[in-house]
Structures are given as structure tokens and as C-alpha cells.
Amino acid sequence: MQGTRIALATAARMLVAAVTLAACTLPRSGPTASDIIRGSNQSELGIHLVDVTPQIAAITRPIETTTISSAFTGAGVLSPETIRAGDTISVRVWENVDNGILAGVGQRAANLEALRVGQSGDIFVPYVGEVRASGKTPDELRQDIAAKLASQTPDPQVEVARVAGDGATVSVMGGVRNPGIFPIDTSTRRISAMLAKAGGVSTVPDVAQIRVERGGNIGKIWLQDLYDNPALDIALRPNDQIVVEEDRRSFTALGATSGQARVAFNKRDMSALEAIATSGGLDFRTADPTGIFVFRDETADVANRVVGGGNLVGPQRMAYLIDLTQPEGVFAARDFVIQDEDTVYITEAPLASWSRVIAIATATASLGRTVDVLTD
Structure with missing residues (x-):
């Protein structure tokens, strides 16, 4: 019996030692805000730390990624009566x-x-x-x-x-209900009518893009723009290829959030606030609302305007800092647009580490009392 108590006491002491050692190397989700700020001050790392303001949000707003040239919009409506090879x-x-x-x-x-x-x-x-x-x-x-x-x-x-009219056909593929090859006739001379002919768009409208390929030229438009701007409802030509696809952009969410993952865009222009919400929001137990970062490789042109001049050349590592405890920070986060391949990183609050230390210390004290009981 005495030997059993000694063995239990020895095991308990070993466990106390292990817990004490673990307290010295607490796990965490990544660098703290102060770690990142210190790193940005090291020139060899090449990181530019920038506080997000409404002005910075305006400078970094991305240029429209979908384009449709005059080669498409300037083409007149095709006469369905014109005879063509294959008819x-x-x-x-x-x-x-x-x-x-x-x-x-x-x-x-x-x-x-x-x-x-x-x-x-x-x-x-x-x-x-x-x-x-x-x-x-x-x-x-x-x-x-x-x-x-x-x-x-x-x-x-x-x-x-x-x-x-097989000599004047277009192919419709991707996110439509009835993909296929359709003739251009009196009722389907424009892209909106041809999409309707194919059963309509099955992709979520907010992230639906339409790609048109014609004679080696490629044009892209958002489905919503097609609704809003009749000038983009282009006239079709024989052998056009129409592809309806979802927005392929995504960002990575890391740190003190409940949804650490690669997250697809769910709308055309996603703000930093919307990105945080989409990825699960701030973890109220650990997140530091003063230390939300957006990491991005920015073009030299934008980077020079962001830092207020300079002769930066090539892609620049930017760390955009958002403080949600300040009213201006909230408005800036609402205006700051997330871009493809961004990393949204939410740092942990210093108190979070102390909470883990206290929890481990409490467990250690409890184990220590257990050791004393076993020893006695």
C-alpha cells in the first residue's frame, strides 16, 4: 500500500513538472500585434506597416477585374436572315x-x-x-x-x-441550367436572350461572371452589370463561346477567429468587415480588436502612394493594420476592400496568454495539492 502511494506521488510530481514546463511554452495562433509591429521596423524583412484609414482604403481599392472591349460592345446586332456556311x-x-x-x-x-x-x-x-x-x-x-x-x-x-441556322450558332457552358449549342435567331441575338434560352443562370448572381470568347478575344462582365447596364448586353456572333462561372477569388483567414480557412468571396466587393464576418468573426475569448492585419503583396505603384512617395520597385509586402476599437477604424474597415489572395490575420489579445497561464497555474496548484495528499 505504501509503495502504491509512493508510485502515485512520483507520477503526480512528474505531471506537475510537465505542466510547469508547458506553461513556459504556451501555444498560440501566431504572432501578436506587437510582434508584427516590431518585425515591420526591421528593414531586412521588407514589410510596410500601414494603418488603415478611409484615405488608404480609397488608394488600395482594386481596379475592376472584368473587362469588355469595344470589339464586343461595338458590334451591331446580327441579322438572323443572313445565310452562312453550315446553314x-x-x-x-x-x-x-x-x-x-x-x-x-x-x-x-x-x-x-x-x-x-x-x-x-x-x-x-x-x-x-x-x-x-x-x-x-x-x-x-x-x-x-x-x-x-x-x-x-x-x-x-x-x-x-x-x-x-446551324451556320450561326454559339455555345453556352458553365453555370446555366441547360448548356449546349444554340442558333442565333430573331429572339436570341443578344447575350441576355441567349442565357435565357439556355435555361437561365444557375450560379449565385452576386458571384456570377460571364466570359465571352470571340476570335481570340476574351471579354468578362459581371452578371449584375448585365442587368444594370443595357450597353453590356452585347450582340452575338457565330462561334461565340459563352461561359458562366463563379468568382474564383478567395482570401485566407487566420488567427483568433472561429473559422481559420481559405474563404471564397461571396460578393463582388468584399470589405474587411465582411471578410471577418464571413470567416466566423472575432473569437471573443482571445481576439485583439486593435490588432487585425491584412497581409498583401501590393504593386509598386499602389505601395508608393500608400507610403506617401518613394521609389519602391516591384511587389511590396504590406501589413495593413485595422483597429476596430476606434470609430474611424470601423468605417475604414468597412471601406477597405479585400483582394484575391489576401491574408486576414486576427491577433490574440495579451490577456489571452495570461488566461492560459492562469489556467495552467491553477491546474498545477491542484496537482500539487494532490501530490501532498498522496505523500501524506
Whole structure:
């Protein structure tokens, strides 16, 4: 019995020693605000510490990432009646004789169905040969065929109709309900109508972007801009590729927050306040509201304006400091826009470390009393 008590006492003393040692190396989520401030004063680290103010928020506001050039917006509406290579047309010919060259015996009309316009832009009409169709309207093609048939049969009457518009199609992919290849017709000559034809956008509108590829050129617009600005509802061209996709930007949230993770943007312009809220908010037990940092590699142009002049060259490491205990800091955080690949780091309050020390000290004292009891 005595040996058992001695063994328990020895184990308890070892545990007390381990807890005491742990108190000397307390774990934490990362550097404190004072650590980062000291680091910014070391020139060899190349970190620029900047307090976020409404002025700084305005300077660092990102330039619009979606662009649509005049090559897209300046294109006129395509006529759905223009015949193109790949289209299918029908030709109907009436002859003023009983025994015509195209119509059967006892018939006056001949139907030439499903004439496909070849890649050369021509169609073949019996007794006429190759006739240029691409680039013409059905009425223009009708006149050409009638003129060429006039030498074969007296006063022919011709009717031409564009049956299918496969020669003028666009592909719609990504975040739509019914992706596919669709013809440009009277009702789908603009991008908004074509998206509706594809079943509408299935991506969340706040983060939906539309990418249009045309002849090697790429244009991007936000879906919301398409709603708000009719000038961006561009006219479509054959072989356009329309891709609806979600915003791919993200930031990293670290430190004294309940949601340490890589976080996707959930809106077009996300402020620092919204980024903190989206990542789970401040941990009320440990977070230091005076020490919220946004780490970013800033361009030299922006960095020079932020630090008030200079000759900085190349990307610059910036540590933007936000103090949410001050009214100006709250407004600045609301105006400060988070950018792709930013790191939002919430430091721990000094009291948080002391709380852990006190908790460990309390546990140590409790274990010490247990040792005394076991020893006695």
C-alpha cells in the first residue's frame, strides 16, 4: 500500500513538472500585434506597416477585374436572315410550262429541300450549278437563282427560306441550367436572350461572371452589370463561346477567429468587415480588436502612394493594420476592400496568454495539492 502511494506521488510530481514546463511554452495562433509591429521596423524583412484609414482604403481599392472591349460592345446586332456556311435552306421553284426541267410530269412546282450551304458558301441547284449563298439574305439568293434559271425555263418563280441556322450558332457552358449549342435567331441575338434560352443562370448572381470568347478575344462582365447596364448586353456572333462561372477569388483567414480557412468571396466587393464576418468573426475569448492585419503583396505603384512617395520597385509586402476599437477604424474597415489572395490575420489579445497561464497555474496548484495528499 505504501509503495502504491509512493508510485502515485512520483507520477503526480512528474505531471506537475510537465505542466510547469508547458506553461513556459504556451501555444498560440501566431504572432501578436506587437510582434508584427516590431518585425515591420526591421528593414531586412521588407514589410510596410500601414494603418488603415478611409484615405488608404480609397488608394488600395482594386481596379475592376472584368473587362469588355469595344470589339464586343461595338458590334451591331446580327441579322438572323443572313445565310452562312453550315446553314440549311429550302428552295421552291414554279415553272410556267407543263413539262418543266425541275418539276415532275403534270406538276408546275419543284421542292428542293435541305440544301446545305457548304464551307465554300455555295449551294448546288440543278440546271444552275453552284450558287453563292453565304452572306446573302433569302431574297437576294432567290433573285440570283431566278436569274440563272431564266435561260433554262421561261419566267421561273422562286421562293427561298432559311430552314436552320446551324451556320450561326454559339455555345453556352458553365453555370446555366441547360448548356449546349444554340442558333442565333430573331429572339436570341443578344447575350441576355441567349442565357435565357439556355435555361437561365444557375450560379449565385452576386458571384456570377460571364466570359465571352470571340476570335481570340476574351471579354468578362459581371452578371449584375448585365442587368444594370443595357450597353453590356452585347450582340452575338457565330462561334461565340459563352461561359458562366463563379468568382474564383478567395482570401485566407487566420488567427483568433472561429473559422481559420481559405474563404471564397461571396460578393463582388468584399470589405474587411465582411471578410471577418464571413470567416466566423472575432473569437471573443482571445481576439485583439486593435490588432487585425491584412497581409498583401501590393504593386509598386499602389505601395508608393500608400507610403506617401518613394521609389519602391516591384511587389511590396504590406501589413495593413485595422483597429476596430476606434470609430474611424470601423468605417475604414468597412471601406477597405479585400483582394484575391489576401491574408486576414486576427491577433490574440495579451490577456489571452495570461488566461492560459492562469489556467495552467491553477491546474498545477491542484496537482500539487494532490501530490501532498498522496505523500501524506
